[in-house]
Amino acid sequence: MKYRWLILALIVVAIALPWCFYDWTHHRQAGFLISMLSQMGMMVILALSYNMLLGQAGLFSLCHATFFGMGGYATIHFLNGAGDGTLPVPMELMPLLAGLSGLGVAILFGSMATKQRATAFAMITLGIGELMATSALMFHHFFGGEGGVTTNRMIDNSLFGLSYASGLQVYYLILAWTVIAAALMYFLTLTPLGRMANATRDNFERAQFIGYDPRMVRFMQFALSGFFAGIGGGLYAITYEIVTYDALASSLSANALLMAYIGGTTVFGGPILGAILITLLQSGVSLLSNSWLVYVGVMFISMVIFAPTGLAGIIKTHGPIRQAGRLRLLVVPYLRLTIPSLGVLLGFVGLVELMSFLTIGAAQGKKLVLFGGPVDVHAALPWAISGICLLVGGVWLRFEAAGFHRVWESLSAEVRR
């Protein structure tokens, strides 16, 4: 395990972080931080399980939230059962039941979808996602309609005698399950099934001629990824004590795709990176700006065009150069890239925010405040500054990018030798 220390550090940080922001004077937990970290845990599971399909098996699924959501809905009913004593299962094992629910649904839908390949597969999963989202609004007994279903997580049944009254206890439950699920998913990549999933991704046809039925490989991979997504959904239900249509809607499926892709599908840990980043944007930037989704969208498109291997892929390509001890030669080129990039970013964000405040902001009665002073969105100056930043930055960036490319090429050629 090359990354043992990195993983250990990540877990330690995740355990310690709530206490770093603990309000000792009032003895109060950092509620915002804990709910953000909890969200991250669920999203890490969702993104990793999605990458079992996209990155590892080459399956472009559009219904991953279905299994997350079904895990969530089922858990609400399990918790209600546990609450009135008909289901004597401790809280710590609820996510396992949620996973099994996800697995059941994934077996059902996977048996239809994985018979097909490529575009047909994507189409079927799109249909499944829409079907389930519609069902969630139609079948009130199980899904509760628009209002969703609710529960009370204080079921008074815990292996460790915990009440799960506080968000912190729930967060540690989430953390534990995130680590378990991630470890299991990593283990899967080292088994015959995991390797054959890679093989069918690379060459569907060849897999048949070494004795494997590639459809069976995909089906099993699909079902198992549904299991893990279900665990994520179970943790969602435990955290929020309510599950609505949002938990299986197509926007969450799209989110799973975004997190996995932006983080990097070619490296196991990539989706973890993506999940953390997107959740940070979601909870951090969304407080500052109405337009945070625009930024995520633009980031996604830029990644697809300029860095299809995602963040983890970018980091990974530096490996050989780092091993050769030449990484410091890249510092100056990177700095030269940063300056025009900031210009582009500033200009783009400026224009988007001005536009947003002209319409939505005005409707909400908000004023754009920058550097302590209000900005008049009807004046020409802020528009002009933003526009110039974007244009000049863009032209400059193109120029610098070409220079960076030359340095990069010569360095990697040198390292290869």
Place this chain on the structure above:
Amino acid sequence: MTALSLRDVRKSFGPTEIIRGITLDIAAGERHCIIGPNGAGKTTCFNLISGRFPITSGEILLNGERIDTLPPHKINRKGLSRSFQITSIFHRMSVFENLRCALLWSRGYRYSFWSPLWRQKGLNEAAEALLEELNLASRRDVLAGLLSYAEQRALEIGMTIAGGASVVLLDEPTAGMSNTETDYAMTLIRRVTEGKTLLMVEHDMKVVFDLADAITVMVYGQVIASGPPAAVRANRAVQEAYLGALEG
């Protein structure tokens, strides 16, 4: 003992009949080459035997058992393995992983998601041994897609024989190779198919007459001659249709 047997096999794509009734018996342990001009249906024939395409009519028997209705993976499990004319490997996986994957089914791992590969001593040793045999040990951890063409062809042959199939079909294994590479590839093929039944499509006549115990000549989806090399060489129809023009 007949290892592979084709009985009046026909194949039509739409209204066009591409394979027009092939009957052929290949004895166990025989090295059998199929030759013929481009478009004669040699590769199509391979695709039919290996189950890549369904046949239109006729029968294909492997060790006396019908296989023409089975999907490719089941035919493979019965002991028939094939390579491809256009290299077909897992290009984003390492050379070692390619070979290990090719070994998995025959060693009974099936779709296991509970046995960690790093602990399968026998499997890993077999993959390493195969790596040595193919002379690819120094390229063990390179992505298969980054190998040179000749190396990829060697890997392709390795993946084809890895599962221990008793009948091996090789589709132009030396196509596009230099003379040295061809010699090397043929030595490799001889070695790894020792004791197996080999059916091979090949264009290089030197290779064919060096290697084959029997030769079948196909023209326009039909067999015009089949037998020991000397008999085929002497066959007038073959000389007219094919060999004469080539050997000039």
